[in-house]
Amino acid sequence: MRLAFSGYPTRQMIMQRTLVKDALHSESAQPALLVQGWIRTRRDSKAFSFVEINDGSCLKNLQIVVDATLPDYAKIEQLTTGTAISVEGKLVPSQGKEQKWEMVATRVNVLGPADQTYPLQKKGHTLEYLREIAHLRPRSNLFGCVLRVRSRLAYAIHTFFQERNFVYVHTPIITSSDCEGAGELFRVTCFDPAKPPPLLDGKVDHTKDFFGRPTYLTVSGQLEGEILACALSNIYTFGPTFRAENSNTSRHASEFWMIEPEMAFCDLAGNMDLAEEFVKYLIQDFLTHCREDLELFLRFVDKELLQRLEFVLNRPFKRVSYTEAIDILVKSGKTFEFPIQYGVNLQSEHERFLTEEYFKCPVTVFNYPKEIKPFYMRANDDGKTAAAMDVLVPRIGEIVGGSQREERLDVLQENMKRHKMNAENYSWYLDLRRFGTVPHAGFGLGFERMLMFITGVGNIRDVIPFPRTPGHAEF
RNA sequence: UCCAGAGUAGCUCAAUGGUAGAGCAGCCGGCUGUUAACCGGCGGGUUGUAGGUUCGAGCCCUACCUCUGGAGCCA
Numbered sequence: 001m002r003l004a005f006s007g008y009p010t011r012q013m014i015m016q017r018t019l020v021k022d023a024l025h026s027e028s029a030q031p032a033l034l035v036q037g038w039i040r041t042r043r044d045s046k047a048f049s050f051v052e053i054n055d056g057s058c059l060k061n062l063q064i065v066v067d068a069t070l071p072d073y074a075k076i077e078q079l080t081t082g083t084a085i086s087v088e089g090k091l092v093p094s095q096g097k098e099q100k101w102e103m104v105a106t107r108v109n110v111l112g113p114a115d116q117t118y119p120l121q122k123k124g125h126t127l128e129y130l131r132e133i134a135h136l137r138p139r140s141n142l143f144g145c146v147l148r149v150r151s152r153l154a155y156a157i158h159t160f161f162q163e164r165n166f167v168y169v170h171t172p173i174i175t176s177s178d179c180e181g182a183g184e185l186f187r188v189t190c191f192d193p194a195k196p197p198p199l200l201d202g203k204v205d206h207t208k209d210f211f212g213r214p215t216y217l218t219v220s221g222q223l224e225g226e227i228l229a230c231a232l233s234n235i236y237t238f239g240p241t242f243r244a245e246n247s248n249t250s251r252h253a254s255e256f257w258m259i260e261p262e263m264a265f266c267d268l269a270g271n272m273d274l275a276e277e278f279v280k281y282l283i284q285d286f287l288t289h290c291r292e293d294l295e296l297f298l299r300f301v302d303k304e305l306l307q308r309l310e311f312v313l314n315r316p317f318k319r320v321s322y323t324e325a326i327d328i329l330v331k332s333g334k335t336f337e338f339p340i341q342y343g344v345n346l347q348s349e350h351e352r353f354l355t356e357e358y359f360k361c362p363v364t365v366f367n368y369p370k371e372i373k374p375f376y377m378r379a380n381d382d383g384k385t386a387a388a389m390d391v392l393v394p395r396i397g398e399i400v401g402g403s404q405r406e407e408r409l410d411v412l413q414e415n416m417k418r419h420k421m422n423a424e425n426y427s428w429y430l431d432l433r434r435f436g437t438v439p440h441a442g443f444g445l446g447f448e449r450m451l452m453f454i455t456g457v458g459n460i461r462d463v464i465p466f467p468r469t470p471g472h473a474e475f
Numbered sequence: 476u477c478c479a480g481a482g483u484a485g486c487u488c489a490a491u492g493g494u495a496g497a498g499c500a501g502c503c504g505g506c507u508g509u510u511a512a513c514c515g516g517c518g519g520g521u522u523g524u525a526g527g528u529u530c531g532a533g534c535c536c537u538a539c540c541u542c543u544g545g546a547g548c549c550a
Contacts, residue, residue: 043509050509081500098510121486121500128542129486145535184548220550245548246476258550267506337546348546402549446550459543 015088021057023091026101030091035062035103035407036111038139039083041122049076051108053085056144060291063094063102070105081122081140082114124300127462134466134475142300145293146463151453155257156285157238157447160278166234166261171221173240176213177425178290184244185216186254217242220444221260223376223429226405229262229440230432236261238447246470250459251396251449255468262442268378268387268404271441272364275400276317278445279362283309286454293455302456309396309454316393317362325350325365328358343369348397357393364395375415376429377403378439389443396453402443409433 015034023035037055044050047068052061064087066076079085086109092418094102119133120140130137138141158168174188190210191197198208206214221237228235241258261274287294287309298305320328329340329350338347346354346365370379370386377386391400406412412433417422423430451463461467466475 041511043507043511043512045507045512047509050512051508065508095508096510116501117485119485123486123499124511125486131542241550243549247548248476249546249548250544252549256550396550398550444550449550 019057020053020055020060020062020318022261023062023103024058024060024099024101029093029101032088033091033103034086034088035064036086037062037084039079039081039085039114041081041164042079044077044459049073049079050080051076051085051087051105053087054139054144056138056148057146059141059145059296060099063096063099064089064105064108065102066105066108070108072108075110076108079110080114080116080118082118082120083110084112084114084433085109086111089170102142122221127459131461131467137463141296143458143462145227145296146451146455146457147465149290149293149455150463152284152289153282153447153451154238156282156289160281161234161236161261164234167228167232168234169225169228169232169235169237170239171218171224171228171237171260173218174211174215175218175224176211176215177223184246185219186242186244188215188217196319219243220258222262222442222444225442226261226432226440227428229264229442230436230438233264234261247314249468250461251452253448253460253464253467253469256460256464257282257447259445260442262440264438264440265419266404266441267439267456268366268389271402271443272319272366272403274388275389275402275443275445276362276364279380279391279393279400279450280313280449283313283454287313298454301458311360312362312393315361317364318359319366320354321367322346322365322369322385323367325363329353332358343371345372349394351397352394356394360394364389364390364391366390373403375421376405378406379411379415387441391443393453395458396449399449399453400443402441404441405440407433410435 015032018030018033018035020035022328023030023033035053035055037053037335040052040054040061042049042051049068051064051066053064054061066073070076087103087105088107089105091103094100096102121134125140127142128181130140130143138147147421148315159458161168188211198205200207206212209215219241221239221241225235237258237260239257240255242255243252244254245252261278263274266274287306294306323342325341325346326342326397329336334353336347336349336353338349340350345368354365355361366387366389367380367385368388369384370377373386373388377388379385380387389400389402390398393399406415410428412430413423416426421447448460448463450458452458455463457463461469
């Protein structure tokens with residue numbers, strides 16, 4: 001039986017390249033195949049050398065038996081971890097116990113040697129060390145798994161929404177609205193930093209800048225997403241987000257990816273339903289399609305991972321109003337570093353208590369006091385709360401934040417006044433309420449935080465290939 | 476930014492204020508259908524940086540740098 005085509009040979013190659021993954025999953029022996037990859041480890045025997053190569057197509061390596069009678073065998077014996085090689089040979093049942101198939105080489109070409117200074121040894125490395133060599137860590141077992149799962153997760157996100165008739169839209173990365181409440185922004189300018197900027201009445205004259213106004217990298221596509229939802233009904237964005245906060249934690253990055261669905265004709269309850277269905281879908285997809293990578297996370301990252309994911313999958317998220325949450329915290333009798341008080345935001349320790357100790361499952365907290373929420377969230381009839389919701393999960397905390405949006409023009413204008421905002425800058429946003437306004441709602445899900453939750457990896461810097469954090473933009 | 480902890484060989488870590496060491500990796504040799512192979516040998520250090528205390532500092536003190544964990548901000 002012929003192996004499925006899954007590689008692209010260079011022009012000189014006569015044989016089609018077979019991926020390691022396909023070779024390992026072969027249903028039969030193969031008289032001739034070509035495999036290319038990087039050496040992970042090599043062991044010598046008297047009459048031959050065992051070379052294990054990995055090409056990133058899966059976690060496992062392919063064991064290649066190189067017989068000492070091959071020409072240039074002396075060179076084979078010098079091959080070190082990290083070397084890129086191209087191997088022709090046949091696929092045969094392995095005599096060893098650890099693998100079903102192995103390859104007997106008829107020809108080995110060294111494409112790219114790696115000398116003894118190659119930083120990845122054939123042993124476990126700490127995550128901290130791997131971060132210092134972010135250009136090579138994709139070749140490590142753990143990071144290879146993370147990147148394959150990251151890819152699959154992105155795919156599952158699109159599948160989820162496409163199956164539900166959500167339209168994938170692209171909101172701008174460069175924006176002029178300093179999206180209220182979402183923290184510090186990265187400024188986008190073409191002014192020469194070596195020269196003083198043009199002034200007008202003693203202030204920087206932004207009309208002379210590239211866009212003729214102050215511009216920033218987006219902190220959220222939500223406001224633009226609302227525009228598109230109020231035309232296409234259900235939309236989602238999936239793109240990079242930038243926040244210039246000086247946050248130094250294991251779950252914050254200056255550049256991260258976010259998924260933001262927005263639904264017209266939808267209220268807070270519908271929003272919470274979607275968030276829960278979405279999170280569960282992604283977990284299920286991972287458990288179905290990333291089994292081999294899951295095994296590695298279970299072994300080396302988090303022994304309770306599978307247990308926790310199945311637990312989350314198998315029962316409804318707890319839903320409590322902010323007021324109920326405060327009540328639970330007060331009645332718990334626990335002493336917290338930050339005392340519980342109605343009207344202030346839940347602290348990390350409070351969120352952790354709710355999700356890790358009290359409910360022991362994801363918790364959706366809704367109807368927060370309107371004073372601690374942004375202007376665009378819909379005011380509830382009680383006059384005190386806003387139709388906001390956060391999904392909290394064990395270990396990570398907030399993974400989803402969203403709300404029903406204020407669709408009533410007069411209420412929205414009142415909110416903007418209270419937040420001391422200049423309504424002129426948001427005339428387009430107000431127009432949505434002037435012309436055919438509808439109830440609508442949406443949320444943001446942190447892509448990397450979801451990836452952390454799914455893989456058990458504890459630091460956001462280890463689920464992004466090239467993390468950007470304060471003081472760090474290497475690679 | 477704040478609080479706490481840590482910086483010793485390429486990597487992971489030892490070393491009561493008194494001659495800096497091990498495992499792994501590397502190199503050399505041996506054994507072997509091996510599985511992060513195994514056995515023997517060899518090389519490898521400005522102990523994060525700069526000061527200070529001391530007869531003597533990897534260890535004690537001060538400042539700075541870097542990393543880690545936690546907090547705030549949030550996704």
